[in-house]
Amino acid sequence: MNAWIAYWNILKKDIRNYYLKPPNISWGIIFPLSWTLMQFIRTPQAGAAEAKQLLPGLMSMSVLFGTTSMLAVTITFERRGRSFDRLLLAPISITAMVLAKISGAVLFGVVMAFLPALLAAFITDLSGISWGMGIISVLLMSITSTLLGLAIAVSSKEVFEAQTYSNFFRFPMLFLSGLFIPIDNLPVFLQPISYCLPLTYGVDILNKAITNTGIMNVWFDCLVLIGISILLFCFCLWNIKKKWIL
Amino acid sequence: MLKIIPSKQNLPAKDRKTKNGERFIMSIISVTGLKKAYGAIIAVDGISLDIEKGQIFGLLGPNGAGKTTTINMLTGLARPTAGKIFVDGIDGIKNIKKVQRIIGIVPDESNLYDEMDGFDNLCFCASLYGIKKAEREKRANKLLEIFGLKNTGKRPFRAYSKGMRRKLTIAAGIIHHPEILFLDEPTTGIDVESARQIRSLILDMKRQGTTVFLTTHYIEEAERLCDTVAFIVDGKIIKKGTIDELMENEGNEHILKLTLEGSVNGIISDLQLNFPNFRIKPGGNNSCFISSVERPSLLPILQYLDKKGISVYEAREIRPSLEDVFVKVTGIEAAELKREKEGVRK
Ligand SMILES: Nc1ncnc2c1ncn2[C@@H]1O[C@H](COP(=O)(O)OP(=O)(O)O)[C@@H](O)[C@H]1O
Numbered sequence A: 001m002n003a004w005i006a007y008w009n010i011l012k013k014d015i016r017n018y019y020l021k022p023p024n025i026s027w028g029i030i031f032p033l034s035w036t037l038m039q040f041i042r043t044p045q046a047g048a049a050e051a052k053q054l055l056p057g058l059m060s061m062s063v064l065f066g067t068t069s070m071l072a073v074t075i076t077f078e079r080r081g082r083s084f085d086r087l088l089l090a091p092i093s094i095t096a097m098v099l100a101k102i103s104g105a106v107l108f109g110v111v112m113a114f115l116p117a118l119l120a121a122f123i124t125d126l127s128g129i130s131w132g133m134g135i136i137s138v139l140l141m142s143i144t145s146t147l148l149g150l151a152i153a154v155s156s157k158e159v160f161e162a163q164t165y166s167n168f169f170r171f172p173m174l175f176l177s178g179l180f181i182p183i184d185n186l187p188v189f190l191q192p193i194s195y196c197l198p199l200t201y202g203v204d205i206l207n208k209a210i211t212n213t214g215i216m217n218v219w220f221d222c223l224v225l226i227g228i229s230i231l232l233f234c235f236c237l238w239n240i241k242k243k244w245i246l
Numbered sequence B: 001m002l003k004i005i006p007s008k009q010n011l012p013a014k015d016r017k018t019k020n021g022e023r024f025i026m027s028i029i030s031v032t033g034l035k036k037a038y039g040a041i042i043a044v045d046g047i048s049l050d051i052e053k054g055q056i057f058g059l060l061g062p063n064g065a066g067k068t069t070t071i072n073m074l075t076g077l078a079r080p081t082a083g084k085i086f087v088d089g090i091d092g093i094k095n096i097k098k099v100q101r102i103i104g105i106v107p108d109e110s111n112l113y114d115e116m117d118g119f120d121n122l123c124f125c126a127s128l129y130g131i132k133k134a135e136r137e138k139r140a141n142k143l144l145e146i147f148g149l150k151n152t153g154k155r156p157f158r159a160y161s162k163g164m165r166r167k168l169t170i171a172a173g174i175i176h177h178p179e180i181l182f183l184d185e186p187t188t189g190i191d192v193e194s195a196r197q198i199r200s201l202i203l204d205m206k207r208q209g210t211t212v213f214l215t216t217h218y219i220e221e222a223e224r225l226c227d228t229v230a231f232i233v234d235g236k237i238i239k240k241g242t243i244d245e246l247m248e249n250e251g252n253e254h255i256l257k258l259t260l261e262g263s264v265n266g267i268i269s270d271l272q273l274n275f276p277n278f279r280i281k282p283g284g285n286n287s288c289f290i291s292s293v294e295r296p297s298l299l300p301i302l303q304y305l306d307k308k309g310i311s312v313y314e315a316r317e318i319r320p321s322l323e324d325v326f327v328k329v330t331g332i333e334a335a336e337l338k339r340e341k342e343g344v345r346k
């Protein structure tokens, strides 16, 4: 009961202090937005028709950009300002505290993912989409990329270091996870890498939900994402206990 | 005979004596053989402490002595390399989350949220201890008033002055009404007025029954505030005890200061000849210092001087200060202690 009060207030504080700040919101939508714009400029007539085809990629990109850097930067920032110590000194378990920190970023990722969908609704017909499946995939993707961001945060000392690391993961994922280029169209030697990236499985569910073009079993995709999340969570917890409690 | 045990809870005073008359001191913090190594650096080197409930305990030592590391180990920010910690009977190594419920921590550098104002910071800190909204807000308002921070309004924490920052950090450390308060150098680097307020607040906390564990490098502060003091140098506790014990045992020279009507010249050697057990040294302004291990009795000296027709204007016993004791047992000059610290602050 008491842990819930702490959990809820950590989440609320993060939303207010970080996620509702204009620079962060814009950072989350600027890439998807400019990408869409680029498509329209390249082929104006096809743009509207292709909107639905592009949607899975755009949504995944929003999640990826909305979440990975978020936790990496805010936690590194709180660590440098020592306010993170306050959370470590509070009488709540480190697991509950980490869950609270993650929840904010996951929520942000989910909201960010549906912004392109909202935009798309104005220019194209979005009927026939399986929204339930869409939400599940967005949620799972958001959780895995948030945890990836946290894993980066626990491995870096400085904000710029965290940013560099998160870009190091983000850009390859952008091109290798089947967001815009189907994995089958990638050079053969890159394809194994694609299957190592968690985002690949999230995009696959989203493709199934929106354009019905997924290549793997949805349940398998979910299982992989959940498995990766659990592994990342344990890695983060273990690392926080080892590194941050000196 | 004194025996020290970690207390399970606060026993009433009548329970403090056992059948055979041994007196138990209720120690709320009990540390044995506590050690912390960072690689090759030994920050804290096997210290043992027992702190009585309701006391103000001061850990006094120069920069880098291991004060902060000790607090970090007691509060759960650092993992001891070796040793035992018991806080109110709870194992502080196995059960740190349980310990954290009853302690408040004020670090040497403020660790509140820069972008939030005072009220929000306090409410947030209270929420971490599971305090409900209405109660949080009531306590936050009260603390802002006590600390004179009521009129800062919506100003974010980053716009606070140093003294205000420290005060809000202390308020955040006590909002959940801890039984034990840890303060790491509470008055270092802030204005005189804020420091004075903080000292009086620490005494108030004690009056309300809170046990206070503070670190400081200000000797006068330790002397004025603390019931018990431990000197720490290079990770080791050199000396510990109540202020009185330390003064008695270590400031073992008794010093008498005599001020005469006229010049002391020529009288010093005369006195020294007649009182060979004392060390007699001239001081300024017609004064001289008479020191010895035994407390010098005044009467024979006065009688002797009277016979010689020398009138004594003032005779005063000089009590050794904690500073003298500190210098004596650690070999560190008080001025050095302060200088070092300021050098680091720059
Ligand atoms: N995280 C750390 N890693 C390595 N050495 C440390 C760390 N923290 C403290 N130390 C070292 O331990 C010693 C004691 O430091 P500290 O406890 O901060 O002293 P104090 O608070 O008395 O000034 C110092 O030599 C310091 O350099």
Ligand SMILES: [Mg+2]
Residues within 6 Å of the ligand: B067, B068, B069, B108, B184
């Ligand atoms: Mg220190």
